Amino acid sequence: DVKVTQSSRYLVKRTGEKVFLKCVQDMDHENMFWYRQDPGLGLRLIYFSYDVKMKEKGDIPEGYSVSREKKERFSLILESASTNQTSMYLCASSLLAETNSPLHFGNGTRLTVT
């Protein structure tokens, strides 16, 4: 069974802090993704990665960066947290893009920026 583990379920940070959201998957998946989920807006893709050291911008990358140092780890970084980044953050992984493999999600990190 695929397991995607996000390091924190709940986080409270102050405006201006640098925030790291960590995600680990144990199924040797090549692809990893970060989404944020907001009421009425659904799931929006922030960044994704198809390989180690590789990253691509999603639909809403502004204010975020990512790190993929190892195949199993994909971290989302908020360089200077702002209140409009209060949201539910979801990490996901899948096999190679060409296999049309579905995404497997972690349990989410609910981030509050005060």
Place this chain on the structure above:
Amino acid sequence: GQQLNQSPQSMFIQEGEDVSMNCTSSSIFNTWLWYKQDPGEGPVLLIALYKAGELTSNGRLTAQFGITRKDSFLNISASIPSDVGIYFCAGQNRDDKIIFGKGTRLHILP
């Protein structure tokens, strides 16, 4: 860009009733996926559909991949309290990003 229209946005039903929700798109997809998200949790894959016309069941859930490849539906039979949550459809093409619908929030009245 590609968009999925998922309906209804929310549903209030009595326990035991059947449920039906659907997704439509102006674009064709090679894969349709249905996820469920319980409150405070991440989405969990329910059913994956890979072929136009395919009808797949998972317990009380049945999903179909539309013949035109532009739509899919999900049915839940004899709903129970643990069916409460948000159901997301998603369309996917090879070598392309997955596109999500905005979700159908299912409420079950006591």
